[in-house]
Amino acid sequence: MPSITKAFILCVILCCSTFSHVWADEQSAATYMQSIKSERAKLRQFMQSFPKGGDLHNHLSGAVYAETMLDWAAEDGLCVFLETPSIGLDAAGDCSTNGWSSAGGVLLNANERRRIINALSVRSYHPELGWSGHDQFFVTFERMMVKPSRLADMLVAVSDRAAAQNIQYLELMQTPVLGELIGMLSAVELTGDPEKDYEILMHGPFGEAMPSLLENARKARRDAFEQRAKLQNCGEKQASVGCDVEIKFIHQVVREFSPAVVFAQIILGWELMADEDGSVGLNLVAPEDGYLALRDYTYHMQMIDYLYSAKGERNITLHAGELMLGLVRPKQLKFHIREAIEIGHAKRIGHGIAIAYEDDSAGLLQHMHEKSVMVEINLTSNDVILGVKGKDHPWSLYRDAGVPTALSTDDEGVSRIDLTYEYMRAVTEHGIAYEELKALSRNSIVYSFLPKPRKKELLDKLEHEFKMFEKQFD
Structure with missing residues (x-):
């Protein structure tokens, strides 16, 4: 037998043997997961170590x-303002005003500490007449206050938590310099024509201040990453595991403001996304059912479309369809996801709960499949805010249509969860099989806004982690 033939046969035998072994390890892991899916503690242990890729929909x-x-x-x-309760500063600046207390004092009062933790989250929340999970969830952001210098501490907190769950990558939504824009632009009137409105903004106080606004945003983030590295001892022998979690920012635009303030935020984001180490994408946030969010929805999409066409393409991911019948009128459920994609150039959709109510929803799903528009699935958030969970969730529509999804x-x-918990819900409430969990994990890297070479590096690392994880069950 010619040597080349022997070599070929040997290669086939070895390759098939290796593939069979890897496949057997995957099947062993899948079988074990199925055997423990009703045992919560064991499932938590399993999912804690399961390689999860990234979290792409995460408000810092x-x-x-x-x-x-x-x-x-x-x-x-x-x-702490005890009546609400909420974190802030009283008029005197020393927590001495009636109804206020020092945060340090609240820490030592078990009842007050319990109340403020509940007020800043959905812990212990139960729906009541006139106050829904939606109301409780979104009001928490009005009750929070942290000093800007805590940005680095926030990065440490989330990256350490991510590392403990075998997460490689985070895209964190964050809003820079908003306070400066509100004071500068709240009284500025726009025309409703994005091209004209861009000129109005750029030839006014905002345009003059834009270089300093951009530098302030860049410096704050640069300083935060440098401080994060110091706090986590990155590069040192005793480095925190969180150092290995890669973090990028999504420029977060708060849409419940006047058009001038919203457009200015988007313009700033466009510039920050052009930076080599700047934001990797842009998103619009705040309750989608808010008055201004609903009134100006199409206008906001047109603002993005103008910049996309006139100033260069950028990565866009948008909250769209985070709505339900009853929360808003039927006519407001028909077009948000489609406009986010067709006008707002969204490569990813956050939530997408109202997909079945969209005009020609089947055609839209087919379009999303063909264009690989990924949907960021947030199971607990959808449950708390909209009361949508289990079989009522449209995740099955996306999956059946071949629309890519990832858990976040x-x-x-605020929700008192982590990404491991979301993976557990995927298994227990939606019957997601082990192989599909792996696909979800891969999607969180494939559909990230990282450059292609970096995606490949992280995907290669992820595949190695899958192999190491599955060997435990051989």
């Missing part, structure tokens, strides 16, 4: 747990 302010915010408030000399946390601190 909402990712921090209330207890951590309260600790920081005490260290920074902030106050949304606001894990």
Whole structure:
């Protein structure tokens, strides 16, 4: 027999043997997962170590747990308004005003500490007449206050938590310099024509201040990453595991403001996304059912479309379809996801709960499949805010249509969860099989806004982690 033939046969035998072994390891892991899916503690243990790729829909302010915010408030000399309760500063600036207390004092009062943790999250929340999970969830952001200098501490908190769950990558939504824009632009009137409105903004106080606004945003983030590295001892022998978690920012635009403030935020984001180490994408946030969010929805999409066409393409992911019948009128359920994709150039959709109510929803799903528009699935958030869970969730529509999806946390601190918990819900409530869990994990890297070479590196690392993880069950 010619030597080349022998070599070929040997290669086939070895390759098939290796493939068979890897496949057997995957099947062993899948079988074990199925055997423990009703045993919560064992499933948690399994999912904690399961390689999860990334978390692509994660609001940084909402990712921090209330207890951590309260600790920081005490260290920074902030106050607690006891009636709400909420973190802030009283008029006197020393927490002495009637109805206020020092955050440090609240820490030592078990009842007050319990109340503020509940007020800054959905812990212990139960729906009541006139106050829904939606109301409780979104009001928490009005009750939070942290000093800007805590940005690095926030990065440490979320990256350490991610590392403990075998997560490689985070895209964190964060809003820079918003306070400066509100004071500058709240009284500015726009025309409704994005091209004209861009000129109005750029030839006014905003345009003059834009270089300093951009530098302030860049410096804050640059300083935060440098401080994060110091706090986690990155590069040192005793480095924190969180150092290995890669973090990028999504430029977060708060849409419940006047058009001038919203457009200015988007313009700033466009510039920051052009930076080599700047934001990797842009998103619009705040309740989609808010008055201004609903009134100006199409206008906001047109703002993005104008910049996309006139100033260069950028990565866009949008909250769209985070709505339900009853929360809004039927006519407002028909077009948000489609406009986010067709006008807003969204490569990813956050939530997408109202997909079945969209005009020609089947055609839209087919379009999303063909264009590989990924949906960021937030199971606990959808349950708390909209009361949508289990078989009522449209995740099965996306999966049946071949639309790519990935699991994410949304606001894990406010919701009192982590990404491991979301993977557990996927198994227990939606019957997701082990092989599909792996696909979800891969999707969180494939559909990230990282450059292609970096995606490949992380995917290669992820595949290695899968192999190591599955060997435990051989």
